[in-house]
Amino acid sequence: MATLLEVRSLTTEFVTRGGVVRAVDGVSWDVAEGETVALVGESGCGKSVSALSVMRLVAAPAGRIVSGQVFFKGRDLLALSEEEMRRVRGREIAMVFQEPMTSLNPVLTIGRQLTEGLEIHLGMTRGGARQRAVEVLATVGIPDAARRLSQYPHQFSGGMRQRIMIAAALACNPALILADEPTTALDVTIQAQILELMRDLSRRFGVAMLIITHNLGVVARYADRVNVMYAGRIVERGSARDLYRRPRHPYTLGLLRSVPRLDEPRRARLQPIEGQPPDLTRLGPGCAFAPRCTFRVERCRVERPVLAPADGEGHVTACWEAARVAGAPALA
Amino acid sequence: MTDNGALLEVRNLVKHFHVGGGLFGGAPGVVRAVDGVSFAIRRGETLGLVGESGCGKTTTGRCILQLERPTSGEIVFDGQNLTKLDDAGLRRVRRRMQVIFQDPYSSLNPRMTIGQILAEPLVVHGLVPDRAAREARVGELLRHVGLLPQHAHRYPHELSGGQRQRVGIARALAMEPALIVCDEPVSALDVSIQAQIVNLLEDLQRQFGLTYLFVAHDLSVVRHISDRVAVMYLGKIVEIAGRQALYEDPLHPYTRALLSAVPIPDPDVEARRVHVVLGGEVPSPLNPPAGCVFHPRCPIAVDRCRSEVPVLREVKPGHWAACLLA
Ligand SMILES: Nc1ncnc2c1ncn2[C@@H]1O[C@H](COP(=O)(O)OP(=O)(O)O)[C@@H](O)[C@H]1O
Ligand SMILES: Nc1ncnc2c1ncn2[C@@H]1O[C@H](COP(=O)(O)OP(=O)(O)O)[C@@H](O)[C@H]1O
Ligand code: SF4
Ligand SMILES: [Mg+2]
Ligand SMILES: [Mg+2]
Numbered sequence: 264m265a266t267l268l269e270v271r272s273l274t275t276e277f278v279t280r281g282g283v284v285r286a287v288d289g290v291s292w293d294v295a296e297g298e299t300v301a302l303v304g305e306s307g308c309g310k311s312v313s314a315l316s317v318m319r320l321v322a323a324p325a326g327r328i329v330s331g332q333v334f335f336k337g338r339d340l341l342a343l344s345e346e347e348m349r350r351v352r353g354r355e356i357a358m359v360f361q362e363p364m365t366s367l368n369p370v371l372t373i374g375r376q377l378t379e380g381l382e383i384h385l386g387m388t389r390g391g392a393r394q395r396a397v398e399v400l401a402t403v404g405i406p407d408a409a410r411r412l413s414q415y416p417h418q419f420s421g422g423m424r425q426r427i428m429i430a431a432a433l434a435c436n437p438a439l440i441l442a443d444e445p446t447t448a449l450d451v452t453i454q455a456q457i458l459e460l461m462r463d464l465s466r467r468f469g470v471a472m473l474i475i476t477h478n479l480g481v482v483a484r485y486a487d488r489v490n491v492m493y494a495g496r497i498v499e500r501g502s503a504r505d506l507y508r509r510p511r512h513p514y515t516l517g518l519l520r521s522v523p524r525l526d527e528p529r530r531a532r533l534q535p536i537e538g539q540p541p542d543l544t545r546l547g548p549g550c551a552f553a554p555r556c557t558f559r560v561e562r563c564r565v566e567r568p569v570l571a572p573a574d575g576e577g578h579v580t581a582c583w584e585a586a587r588v589a590g591a592p593a594l595a
Numbered sequence: 596m597t598d599n600g601a602l603l604e605v606r607n608l609v610k611h612f613h614v615g616g617g618l619f620g621g622a623p624g625v626v627r628a629v630d631g632v633s634f635a636i637r638r639g640e641t642l643g644l645v646g647e648s649g650c651g652k653t654t655t656g657r658c659i660l661q662l663e664r665p666t667s668g669e670i671v672f673d674g675q676n677l678t679k680l681d682d683a684g685l686r687r688v689r690r691r692m693q694v695i696f697q698d699p700y701s702s703l704n705p706r707m708t709i710g711q712i713l714a715e716p717l718v719v720h721g722l723v724p725d726r727a728a729r730e731a732r733v734g735e736l737l738r739h740v741g742l743l744p745q746h747a748h749r750y751p752h753e754l755s756g757g758q759r760q761r762v763g764i765a766r767a768l769a770m771e772p773a774l775i776v777c778d779e780p781v782s783a784l785d786v787s788i789q790a791q792i793v794n795l796l797e798d799l800q801r802q803f804g805l806t807y808l809f810v811a812h813d814l815s816v817v818r819h820i821s822d823r824v825a826v827m828y829l830g831k832i833v834e835i836a837g838r839q840a841l842y843e844d845p846l847h848p849y850t851r852a853l854l855s856a857v858p859i860p861d862p863d864v865e866a867r868r869v870h871v872v873l874g875g876e877v878p879s880p881l882n883p884p885a886g887c888v889f890h891p892r893c894p895i896a897v898d899r900c901r902s903e904v905p906v907l908r909e910v911k912p913g914h915w916a917a918c919l920l921a
Contacts, residue, residue, distance in 0.1 A: 455872050504863070
């Protein structure tokens with residue numbers, strides 16, 4: 264499959280009272296046409312800022328894309344004028360957020376919110392836009408769509424609001440949807456409905472997806488490829504299969520070991536990753552994971568590991584001790 | 596379900612909220628948040644309580660803690676019927692039932708140091724009147740939850756989410772409780788930190804002989820920590836059993852649907868699994884369905900499910916389910 268989106272050496276910083284936060288630190292990743300790629304990692308590691316950087320929606324003046332390129336269908340989005348970028352947003356790349364209530368306007372009807380984009384982006388007439396809105400609402404499983412166009416966001420449940428957000432994202436037939444924790448606020452049952460819906464839509468319309476999540480189960484069920492982020496950097500990437508079968512970074516291994524699994528016998532004790540993620544304003548020169556890492560050697564404190572091939576096609580890891588990690592059992 | 600080793604017994608608990616009818620309130624109605632719930636928890640045991648949001652888990656916990664007056668039913672804690680106690684009696688009992696919330700941040704005073712937050716209840720309840728002894732006790736509490744003595748001088752906003760949850764646990768421990776209601780204590784934490792807190796709760800339980808009501812929506816975590824598990828739907832318990840029986844031999848179609856919805860962190864396992872996606876959403880507790888409350892979403896419902904209310908019955912020894920077909 265041809266590459267649809269290619270992020271190259273992207274660095275995004277925030278100026279805060281505590282110092283400069285390099286939220287995304289020279290990160291490269293890509294998404295092929297029609298593919299579902301996951302971005303996983305704990306809160307604060309730079310997942311949302313990665314997606315917002317692609318959309319050029321990083322909050323200025325505190326936030327700033329410092330360097331890098333974002334190629335979408337061969338064009339560098341970072342080099343576009345704001346006017347040109349507006350045409351990409353919503354129309355070619357759409358975004359779905361965790362909390363639909365904050366991205367839906369509470370005083371506008373659902374119908375108006377859906378048709379507005381269609382009129383602006385695609386130059387549709389009111390009637391045409393309305394028809395398209397009914398069509399996409401029905402596609403995402405909202406019954407009685409024509410009648411519900413006149414209702415307001417608060418008249419829908421959390422799950423229904425997320426369906427509406429997906430409908431809004433789909434309305435202009437984008438090539439790529441960036442979904443930032445789309446099901447984190449939902450119950451498992453509704454999460455399953457929403458993710459099934461997204462997978463079905465991605466297959467039916469060939470939309471590529473970037474799913475941002477911290478849920479390893481969601482990644483295993485839905486992603487083709489996975490990027491694991493830690494402290495603003497990608498520390499491991501590979502096919503979902505390789506990553507779960509042959510984790511080559513201690514952080515990935517630690518994440519997999521720390522979650523209890525319903526399909527395995529209950530363990531006497533969970534195995535957490537000790538400590539906590541680092542303060543991004545005080546990162547040292549070495550591996551950001553070193554303070555929590557059980558494989559750490561002297562070199563890790565002074566020299567930053569770069570992504571290098573591990574076994575498996577496209578499988579890479581940024582760890583000096585990857586060979587030892589390879590020999591570690593799934594459960595210690 | 597009476598058990599002589601029970602620390603807590605909840606009998607036919609009902610909590611209805613009257614809503615609307617006011618100036619801005621919309622149509623008046625009754626929210627049947629908890630609708631006839633009974634269970635017991637033995638000393639030193641952990642009972643898990645799961646179910647989709649809005650099914651009444653938090654309200655059940657709040658009624659047990661007497662933060663909410665039950666509409667009817669009884670709560671017996673350590674042999675005392677709380678619904679019959681006077682205020683002084685209640686105060687004494689209440690100290691021995693503590694709570695840990697999902698978001699400790701909202702319950703920690705931002706202007707107090709961690710040391711002050713932990714010392715306050717010791718003063719209020721006259722547990723450690725002497726100042727030097729109180730400082731020592733605060734240090735001991737911090738150590739119990741894996742924090743350092745210097746954390747006493749920090750403010751809540753200077754701590755990470757996991758550290759704040761440790762403070763929430765220390766504050767509960769300060770009262771030397773017998774029962775702790777843990778209401779989604781790890782839901783807001785990252786997975787690597789969740790495991791730390793779960794291990795801590797297990798260690799403290801062993802060390803202090805604590806009894807837990809563990810409310811959560813993550814079924815994998817609940818399986819790990821619980822001895823027995825109760826599944827709630829629309830204000831009712833639809834299944835309750837020992838951990839192993841519930842997870843390996845679920846009898847209620849709702850329990851089966853919940854389990855099927857949990858994604859397993861393994862792509863090969865996921866590729867082989869048959870997913871039964873539960874359609875629809877939990878109906879409004881203002882107007883629960885007739886018959887079995889689950890029937891509109893139930894994949895195996897038959898005609899009589901629409902009119903007959905299933906009672907929670909012991910289908911197998913110690914394994915109760917409220918389903919006409921179980
Ligand atoms: N508007 C902002 N101002 C200052 N810092 C920010 C801002 N947005 C994000 N950050 C910082 O950037 C880092 C990455 O944030 P984010 O991408 O939101 O993480 P996550 O992986 O949880 O989505 C965090 O440390 C966060 O504190
Ligand atoms: N003070 C209240 N007034 C009115 N309704 C309430 C109140 N507290 C809870 N409810 C309702 O009771 C039901 C159960 O809520 P809750 O116990 O919080 O569920 P859970 O913890 O399982 O998510 C919900 O429908 C909720 O909206
Ligand atoms: S580089 Fe060193 S500290 Fe970093 S993950 Fe590898 S072994 Fe651990
Ligand atoms: Mg985020
Ligand atoms: Mg609750």
